[in-house]
Amino acid sequence: MEPTGYYSIHPKFHAAVDCIIFGFEEGELSLLLLQRNFEPAKGQWSLMGGFVEEGESLDDAARRVVTELTGLDDLYMRQVHTYGEPDRDPGERVLSTAYYALVDIKKYDRELVRAHNAFWVKLPAIPRLIFDHDRMVDDALRFMRYQARVKPVGINLLPEEFTLTQLQTLYEAILGEPIDKRNFRKRIASMDYIEKTGRIDKTSSRKGAALYRFNREKYDGNFKI
Amino acid sequence: MEPTGYYSIHPKFHAAVDCIIFGFEEGELSLLLLQRNFEPAKGQWSLMGGFVEEGESLDDAARRVVTELTGLDDLYMRQVHTYGEPDRDPGERVLSTAYYALVDIKKYDRELVRAHNAFWVKLPAIPRLIFDHDRMVDDALRFMRYQARVKPVGINLLPEEFTLTQLQTLYEAILGEPIDKRNFRKRIASMDYIEKTGRIDKTSSRKGAALYRFNREKYDGNFKI
DNA sequence: TCAGTTTAGTGTACAAATTACACTTGCAAA
DNA sequence: TTTGCAAGTGTAATTTGTACACTAAACTGA
Numbered sequence: 001m002e003p004t005g006y007y008s009i010h011p012k013f014h015a016a017v018d019c020i021i022f023g024f025e026e027g028e029l030s031l032l033l034l035q036r037n038f039e040p041a042k043g044q045w046s047l048m049g050g051f052v053e054e055g056e057s058l059d060d061a062a063r064r065v066v067t068e069l070t071g072l073d074d075l076y077m078r079q080v081h082t083y084g085e086p087d088r089d090p091g092e093r094v095l096s097t098a099y100y101a102l103v104d105i106k107k108y109d110r111e112l113v114r115a116h117n118a119f120w121v122k123l124p125a126i127p128r129l130i131f132d133h134d135r136m137v138d139d140a141l142r143f144m145r146y147q148a149r150v151k152p153v154g155i156n157l158l159p160e161e162f163t164l165t166q167l168q169t170l171y172e173a174i175l176g177e178p179i180d181k182r183n184f185r186k187r188i189a190s191m192d193y194i195e196k197t198g199r200i201d202k203t204s205s206r207k208g209a210a211l212y213r214f215n216r217e218k219y220d221g222n223f224k225i
Numbered sequence: 226m227e228p229t230g231y232y233s234i235h236p237k238f239h240a241a242v243d244c245i246i247f248g249f250e251e252g253e254l255s256l257l258l259l260q261r262n263f264e265p266a267k268g269q270w271s272l273m274g275g276f277v278e279e280g281e282s283l284d285d286a287a288r289r290v291v292t293e294l295t296g297l298d299d300l301y302m303r304q305v306h307t308y309g310e311p312d313r314d315p316g317e318r319v320l321s322t323a324y325y326a327l328v329d330i331k332k333y334d335r336e337l338v339r340a341h342n343a344f345w346v347k348l349p350a351i352p353r354l355i356f357d358h359d360r361m362v363d364d365a366l367r368f369m370r371y372q373a374r375v376k377p378v379g380i381n382l383l384p385e386e387f388t389l390t391q392l393q394t395l396y397e398a399i400l401g402e403p404i405d406k407r408n409f410r411k412r413i414a415s416m417d418y419i420e421k422t423g424r425i426d427k428t429s430s431r432k433g434a435a436l437y438r439f440n441r442e443k444y445d446g447n448f449k450i
Numbered sequence: 451t452c453a454g455t456t457t458a459g460t461g462t463a464c465a466a467a468t469t470a471c472a473c474t475t476g477c478a479a480a
Numbered sequence: 481t482t483t484g485c486a487a488g489t490g491t492a493a494t495t496t497g498t499a500c501a502c503t504a505a506a507c508t509g510a
Binding site: 006010012013014015039040052053054055056057058061079084085092094097 | 284286316
């Protein structure tokens with residue numbers, strides 16, 4: 001179609017994806033981080049990442065990388081930002097696109113995670129990360145918080161069925177502030193796409209708590225931004 | 226530092242930036258678009274774009290590209306998204322990062338724009354664009370609208386000093402809906418970082434309208450979101 | 451000079467949304 | 481049967497957002 005010479009006078013670069021993998025447990029957000037037992041930056045902490053391959057879209061690369069580490073498919077992932085400073089990777093020039101992923105922390109493949117020398121680290125205890133990964137985490141967290149304020153994305157961090165107390169604790173963790181229980185439940189009650197399953201969770205209280213579920217069809221029908 | 230072999234087994238890609246350049250005139254948002262008199266896709270409409278060069282960051286590349294076209298420096302620009310589908314450019318594989326820029330439409334360099342065969346096109350009249358540039362415009366517009374709702378970014382589309390009527394017309398154009406004049410002025414009055422200059426604009430009314438200015442120091446001091 | 455035209459500028463009442471706040475219920479274990 | 485524990489529930493006050501119409505100033509042209 002076009003003369004390939006048009007493109008070939010311009011440089012090419014490695015393209016990578018780095019994934020900020022969020023989990024939720026014990027009332028706190030966690031990240032799945034690698035203590036790198038491989039080069040470059042062996043021994044240091046980093047995000048899970050990987051290079052984009054021929055014929056693979058950025059989104060697919062990000063998905064592949066998270067699946068490689070967790071064994072999970074069907075992930076909620078969103079692109080955050082692309083980092084393109086010439087010296088951001090001290091080895092060679094690499095353009096890296098950050099994605100965040102939301103994961104049900106009960107479900108990941110422990111073997112795969114162990115094999116990668118990866119660990120869930122609670123947010124306040126995040127160690128210093130290599131390159132510009134600290135900044136990626138900041139940006140992803142800000143973006144995820146924004147999205148959680150306007151869409152029920154956080155639900156992807158919980159199991160299929162969850163109690164309202166779990167949901168509230170999750171939102172407190174995401175937003176970083178306590179929420180009034182009655183106001184919270186009033187708001188949830190007004191969302192018809194969060195519906196009672198009729199089943200009861202007995203693990204965390206003697207009385208038992210009603211289990212709820214996210215109804216995607218009802219939600220998509222409403223599309224309140 | 227690291228063995229370069231680590232990187233070299235992975236493919237490299239062209240990296241481009243494409244810029245959604247917004248202007249504001251006669252109560253409407255416009256985009257600065259190219260009617261391409263060069264390959265590829267000669268004859269079709271596209272965004273202004275360019276390849277990322279060695280040693281140049283993504284942000285710098287986007288800035289350079291907009292400056293090449295408009296002669297303007299000191300631009301308000303934000304990264305929108307990176308598009309990485311393998312076949313998005315039918316010529317060769319190119320990863321493209323979209324940026325939006327806000328430009329005072331009174332100030333650009335007409336010679337440069339003419340030389341590039343570029344034209345300001347009002348939003349509702351945007352033609353079909355090449356590749357995935359339509360989607361880039363959609364995404365940029367959505368992102369810019371969101372930002373305009375929470376920060377006074379739109380002010381970058383106006384001259385240094387502006388009347389409240391201009392500002393209201395701008396926000397009506399950005400949000401795509403009419404705004405009540407009294408409520409609008411009430412809201413602006415509560416923002417101490419939009420301050421009267423004491424000067425009067427006589428061009429658009431016999432009575433004359435007070436000129437206002439954005440005070441960055443006061444705004445940064447407040448950091449409301 | 452006076453009537454007409456044009457845009458700037460101003461306040462109040464109502465509705466809606468958000469916030470603050472404390473006790474009762476049901477169940478199981480001791 | 482008593483105790484402990486988390487689940488579940490309503491109302492009043494405040495804040496925020498929305499609807500709405502006239503006067504003021506200055507120039508123009510008859």
